[in-house]
Amino acid sequence: MKIAVNKPLPVYPAPVFLVGVYDEDGKPGGMIAAWGGICCSEPPCVTAAIQKSRHSYGGVVARRAFTVNIPSEAQAAEADYFGLFSGRDGDKFAAAGLTPRRGEAVDAPLVEEFPVSLECEVVHSVELGTHVLFVGKVVRTWAFEEHLDERGLPDPLKVRPLVFAPQFGNYYGLGDKPVARAFSVGKSIREG
Numbered sequence: 001m002k003i004a005v006n007k008p009l010p011v012y013p014a015p016v017f018l019v020g021v022y023d024e025d026g027k028p029g030g031m032i033a034a035w036g037g038i039c040c041s042e043p044p045c046v047t048a049a050i051q052k053s054r055h056s057y058g059g060v061v062a063r064r065a066f067t068v069n070i071p072s073e074a075q076a077a078e079a080d081y082f083g084l085f086s087g088r089d090g091d092k093f094a095a096a097g098l099t100p101r102r103g104e105a106v107d108a109p110l111v112e113e114f115p116v117s118l119e120c121e122v123v124h125s126v127e128l129g130t131h132v133l134f135v136g137k138v139v140r141t142w143a144f145e146e147h148l149d150e151r152g153l154p155d156p157l158k159v160r161p162l163v164f165a166p167q168f169g170n171y172y173g174l175g176d177k178p179v180a181r182a183f184s185v186g187k188s189i190r191e192g
Helices: 055-063 073-084 092-096 186-189
Strands: 017-022 029-032 038-042 045-050 067-068 099-104 110-111 116-128 132-144 162-167 170-174
Touching: 017 045, 017 055, 017 110, 029 055, 029 073, 029 092, 029 110, 045 055, 045 067, 045 116, 055 067, 067 110, 067 132, 073 092, 073 170, 092 132, 110 116
Parallel strands: none
Antiparallel strands: 017 029, 017 067, 038 045, 045 132, 067 116, 099 110, 116 132, 162 170
16 A cells, blocks of 8 residues: 655656866866756757755856766766765866866866766756756767667666665666566557
8 A cells, every 4th residue: 555655755766967067267077966857858958956055056057058977887986976075175077087078069078987978058947946957958969889779879778877866875777678668568558
């Protein structure tokens, strides 16, 4: 029997996005934004929710751009570092052993070592209590060739993206195989 949980919870697991920005001095930095996801297919858009108190917030507002960098399961420590420490206190890229790469389509840095990076221009923002939700139109996608499928798209079984369950405080992986084919498996119910 389903029961009411004592506290409203966000959807989980959440993707782990390292949002890349340049600060007011032009220094590359970023933060982990677990509150984000896909919000539109055409044009392709993603969201990232950032608190105004975060060092990265000013960079997104000033440059109207950010990158979304998707770490693999093996990069949990590096990704987590960007969520633990502020860019006000030092160079997070250097400390985590990661390489910032200037975006070609937007004024924000990519994380060279992460398997997938999206260059996003801010098209909308909404204040939502503790966070400001930025909607970024994806203008360019980068991925390592070895992580692509036969159609040239990033394959989740090759990328092995990190996901986060906030109520447990843990990072997880996606598993070793697809569970079912989307927009197909449900047809079996109708077909009986």
